[in-house]
Amino acid sequence: MNELSKPFNLVYNQQKKLCKELQAFAKKLDKQLKSTKVWKRVTKAIFLTAFVATLIFSVVAVTINAPPFVTALAAGLAAPIGTVGKSCDTRWKNCHAKLEKKKELIDMMNMRTLISIVELKRIWSLLNQLKTNANFTLGEEQEEAVKPVMLEIQKKLEEFMATIENLSTEANESRRHIELAMNMISQRVGDVIHRS
Secondary structure, eight states, rough: OOOHHHHHHHHHHHHHHHHHHHHHHHHHHHHHHHHHHHHHHHHHHHHHHHHHHHHHHHHHHHHTOHHHHHHHHHHHHHHHHHOOOOHHHHHHHHHHHHHHHHHHHHHHHHHHHHHHHHHHHHHHHHHHHHHHHHHHHOOHHHHHHHHHHHHHHHHHHHHHHHHHHHHHHHHHHHHHHHHHHHHHHHHHHHHHHHHH
């Protein structure tokens, strides 16, 4: 059992650390989701205000008999403002949808990590029970007979821990890719807003 405790604790602590990192990343995504909702409303309000202002401007231009080029300019401004507003709204919706997908992925990874932690605890508890029962019921000769079984359990546990380590590595790689994608999306949204 002692030879198992070190690798077991290593994997167990890695899983707990991964779980904390995933939860922190999920909180970060929640903030970004809220931020996209706010910015979507703000840009919608700005473009709606600009659209209404150009409509009012065109009505005033017609009413006061402004020169034809002023009336044409006022009428011509409304369509591009509406188009750019719809384009920005669509981009915010797409950004929000991508963030929601990432949040679902992180939540799923976190759930699997929590399940791994529970399973690791269960395995350790079973090993402790087996060791306790072996000490009570077996003599020295019989304990030697149980050693191959214990070694097989150790081998299976090590395989399980290796799988967990691989999952942890994949999760870290996925998180890195998600962060890169989020940065690219934020930069593109920023570029669109600045161009508008």
